Amino acid sequence: MLFMLLMTAVSLQTDIYDPQAGAFLDRLPDPDSLFVLADSAYRAGDYQLSASLYLEGLQAQPWNSGSIYNLACCYGLLGRAGLASDYLERAWKAGFDDIVHVRWDPDFDPVRTDPTFSALVDSLEQLAASREEELGEEVIFSATGRFRCRVRLPEGYDGSDPVPLVLGLHGLGDSPEGFMGLWEVVGDYGCIFAVPQAPTPYLVGDRIGYTWYAGEDDSSRTASARQSRDYVLTLLDRLEEVYRISDVYLFGYSQGGGMTYLAGLHAPQRFRAVAPFSGWLDMSVVSEEELAAASGVPVRIVHGEQDRVVDYGSALFADSVLSEAGYDVEFRTFQGQHMFSRDDLKAFLEEFLAD
Structure with missing residues (x-):
């Protein structure tokens, strides 16, 4: 009886036909x-x-x-x-x-x-x-599949002339839809912006996000990282088939920042420049041969000094390793924790894409 009274009270308080009933959403x-x-x-x-x-x-x-x-x-x-x-x-x-x-x-x-x-x-x-x-025990295996990628085109794009491609890799638990919000920054530079979905689903509370790494032990996570790296490069092949692209610029945040290192150093000839944001350089995946061969690609590292998720020391390590290997590397820091710096994304795009 109490439940019925409560339901009656609630129903009387809200006029479901009132246009302002949902105004709280605004x-x-x-x-x-x-x-x-x-x-x-x-x-x-x-x-x-x-x-x-x-x-x-x-x-x-x-x-x-x-x-x-x-x-x-x-x-x-x-x-x-x-x-x-x-x-x-x-x-x-x-x-x-x-x-x-x-x-x-x-x-x-x-x-x-x-x-x-x-x-x-x-x-x-x-x-x-x-x-x-x-x-139970986790078993990781490879298989073919279909994956999503969100793409925004610059205003007036008709495919007649090649334009730059900016490829953005989201962080753990995010999605192309979430990361596409950065179009507010990227869209000012007359380029195509593509955000692929990481290959492995990842439960975040009651919703599904995606991850670039899978597996519970080091060997399986390393194997999945290599597969994700190759997946990024396969996606790039597909985008170059569909759109007329001049140069390619790669950036990623957090786990996507780590993947930016892996893809950029594995295939440096594919990228004009790369920018890992709050990521880490996974030397269990990058070989010494790859490190030496990729020194021609410019790298712009961005990391918050108070980051407690991906430790600030990870960025210091990457900066040291790449600098010693002769890379064109710049290390940009900001006062903050584990967060994406839109100002530094703008600085990265300004450096390479500004007219």
């Missing part, structure tokens, strides 16, 4: 802007403001496990063990599963010995181990 916050502001507040040490901004942004992206985790970090730094525990558990439910990272993340040092927080971390470790056991 007032949803812009999560990307709010998360940037939240990160800035975090770096400034204003953890209360950062938490408030993360909470507001998460209203529009409640599945964003990374931002939920960052919110838990804010509460950890504020010494609020209960809230840190609550949001860490919510991050886990949304798809965050790097419990090893939680163990050493200094943001949780103020609450690490709290019984509630400590018990949650122990519980999540047990759940992670149980999940692996229940899933």
Whole structure:
């Protein structure tokens, strides 16, 4: 009876035929802007403001496990063990599963010995181990398949003249639709913008994203990385068949940044320049011969100094390795955590594509 009364009350409150009934959808916050502001507040040490901004942004992206985790970090730094525990558990439910990272993340040092927080971390470790056991052994194999790629064409493009191609590789859990938002930057340079879907589905909360790496052990992940690298180059073959292309510029973010290194160094003759954003140079995939042979391709490394997902040291390592090998490499940093720098994408395009 109580349930029926509640349903009646709700139905009376909302006129489903009122054109303004869905007006709240127009007032949803812009999560990307709010998360940037939240990160800035975090770096400034204003953890209360950062938490408030993360909470507001998460209203529009409640599945964003990374931002939920960052919110838990804010509460950890504020010494609020209960809230840190609550949001860490919510991050886990949304798809965050790097419990090893939680163990050493200094943001949780103020609450690490709290019984509630400590018990949650122990519980999540047990759940992670149980999940692996229940899933069974993973077997990776190769097969042919069909994959998607989103393509935006410059205004007035009719195929009569070749134009530059900018190829963008999204990060872990993202999709072509999500990464295509960068057309707001790329579209100013009179080029084709192509964003392929990474080959392996990846569950992010209650939605499906995609990953360039697959496998639980090093050997299977290395094999999948090589397959993804070759997939990027096969896609490029297809794009060059369909469109008239002059030069090709490759960039990627996070895991896509790592793939940018792999594809760019494996086939340097295919690219005019490459720019890995917040990625890492996986030397288990790149051979010494490849490294030496690819030194002619310009590399523009971009990485946030406070990155806690792909450590800033990864960029320092890549810069050192490539510089010693004689590459035309520039290392651009920005004040921020694991985030995409549109300003540095614009700088990359300005350097090579500006009239």
